[in-house]
Amino acid sequence: MVAPRAIRGPTPRAATADLLGPLAGETKSRGLMAALEKLRAATCDDALAYLAHNPYENVFVTWLIESAIAGRPGNEVLLWRDAEGIVRGVGYFGPQLVLHAEHDEAVDAFAAHARRASSPRTIAGPVPTIERFWSLARGSFRTPSTIRKCQPVYALARADLRYTRADAEVGQASLDELREIADNAAAMIVGELGSDPRKNGSDFYNRTAALIKRGWFWRYRVAGRLVFMCHVGSVSALTAQLQGVWTPLAERGQGYATRGLGAICDHLLERHRTLSLYVNDFNAPAIALYERVGFRPVGAFRTIIF
Numbered sequence: 001m002v003a004p005r006a007i008r009g010p011t012p013r014a015a016t017a018d019l020l021g022p023l024a025g026e027t028k029s030r031g032l033m034a035a036l037e038k039l040r041a042a043t044c045d046d047a048l049a050y051l052a053h054n055p056y057e058n059v060f061v062t063w064l065i066e067s068a069i070a071g072r073p074g075n076e077v078l079l080w081r082d083a084e085g086i087v088r089g090v091g092y093f094g095p096q097l098v099l100h101a102e103h104d105e106a107v108d109a110f111a112a113h114a115r116r117a118s119s120p121r122t123i124a125g126p127v128p129t130i131e132r133f134w135s136l137a138r139g140s141f142r143t144p145s146t147i148r149k150c151q152p153v154y155a156l157a158r159a160d161l162r163y164t165r166a167d168a169e170v171g172q173a174s175l176d177e178l179r180e181i182a183d184n185a186a187a188m189i190v191g192e193l194g195s196d197p198r199k200n201g202s203d204f205y206n207r208t209a210a211l212i213k214r215g216w217f218w219r220y221r222v223a224g225r226l227v228f229m230c231h232v233g234s235v236s237a238l239t240a241q242l243q244g245v246w247t248p249l250a251e252r253g254q255g256y257a258t259r260g261l262g263a264i265c266d267h268l269l270e271r272h273r274t275l276s277l278y279v280n281d282f283n284a285p286a287i288a289l290y291e292r293v294g295f296r297p298v299g300a301f302r303t304i305i306f
Contacts, residue, residue, distance in 0.1 A: 036109050039070065039077035047079055050087040051100065055238035056155045056276040057126055057299045058100055061092045063234035070094075078113065080106035093117045099125040099133060111136035123304040130302040146193065146305040150281040154295035155239065158269045162294045163262020170263045173217035173229070175209060180226055181217060182208040188246045193305065217244075218267070220260035227251040228260030232268070240272040245286065262293045 039047055044065055051058035051065075061077070064070040070077045070092065080089035080101060089101030091110045097120040101107045107129055114137045123130060123141075127150060173181050182205050186198050197204040211217050216232035226248060233243035247257045265275055278301050279286045 034081065034083045034105055034109075036078050036080050036113060039065070039079060043079060046087045047077065047090050050079075050090055052236075052238060054100065054126070054299065055236060056153050056241075056274075057301065058090075059236045059239050059241045059276060060234045061090060061098050061100070062236040062238075064092060066236060074118075076117070078110070080109050094120070096120050097123045099123075099129050101125075101129050104132060107132045108136060115140040119306070121306055124301055127300045127302045130304065134304060141304075142306055144304045144306055148280055148301075148303040148305070151278045151301040151303060152281055152287065152297050153276065153278045153299035153301060154290050155274050155276040155298045156265060156269075156293065156295045157274050160294035160296060161262065161265055161269065162292065163259060163266065165263045165266045168220050168228075168256075168259040168263040170218055170220045170228075170260055170267070172215050173212050173219050175212055177219065177226075178205065178209055178212060181212065181219065181229060184226065184229060184246055184248060185244055187248075188244065218264045220256060220263070222251075222256065225251065227254075227256040230261065230264060235272065237273070239274045239276045240268060242268075242275055242277040245277070245289075257289050258292050261289065265293060 037043070047065055048062060051062045055062070061070075064075070065077060069075065075092070075094040078091045078093065079087050080091075080103070082088050082103065082105075088103045089099070089106030089110065091101070091113070092098040093113070097114065097117070099107070099110055101110065111133050114133075119141060123134070125133070182198075185208060186196055186204065190196050208217070211231050214232075218230055219226055220228040228247050228251070230242050230245040232240050234241045245257070245261065247260075268275055275295075276298070277290065277295070279290065281287075281300075
């Protein structure tokens with residue numbers, strides 16, 4: 001079974017919270033109003049406790065908060081509390097816009113705030129949240145290039161893994177492999193989105209190098225050939241999210257992805273409680289791969305790409 005650890009519930013809003021008054025809701029109880037507020041050091045535990053209820057869908061925003069990246073210039077994390085002062089939604093506004101909210105009022109407040117925010121590259125979150133958000137806020141954004149309506153979220157626990165490191169000799173990528181790793185990652189993005197990230201100069205290679213230095217890029221070689229690769233994209237106390245799952249075109253159909261991914265997961269589950277990922281619902285071969293390895297469906301994203 002894939003199950004998160006027990007968590008401490010969020011605490012009521014402090015009287016000194018940095019409320020975004022113009023976006024306050026209309027519900028009032030015990031002298032409080034449902035409202036958005038900016039994340040502060042004193043409220044990080046509240047945000048993380050809320051996000052931990054859905055750890056696989058929320059790993060990216062959890063990682064941003066836990067690693068303090070959320071506090072960097074250009075990033076903003078907002079909490080929505082109900083009239084009882086309990087967190088019922090968290091939104092990240094930055095290069096991406098990522099939302100999770102269980103109440104319509106929370107989604108409505110995030111949509112109102114989005115009209116003032118910078119235009120993101122993508123909007124993502126659980127399907128019901130993004131469906132309502134987009135119905136309210138689409139007029140504030142340019143026309144999307146692509147909408148991925150359903151991206152199943154999968155998770156893997158040690159007990160469900162069906163392969164081991166004995167099935168493939170995998171390892172963490174080194175900077176000596178940077179060019180080959182980055183070019184294959186770019187080929188995957190071109191196939192997925194139709195645009196080449198290398199057009200932005202050295203930035204894509206620098207970002208790939210940062211992942212390699214962090215120890216997050218893994219690859220599988222056979223007779224010196226790169227036959228499979230993937231990388232960790234974000235990490236929380238409950239899960240690590242895998243991204244960039246890729247088999248070079250010439251190496252497909254030989255079982256490398258199954259053995260390689262299974263072996264990499266065996267290594268990663270020594271460091272992380274669970275693993276997770278998401279996939280386009282129309283990518284039947286990828287879904288079959290993940291289910292062969294032992295991943296189980298636990299949710300669904302929707303992503304709007306500009």
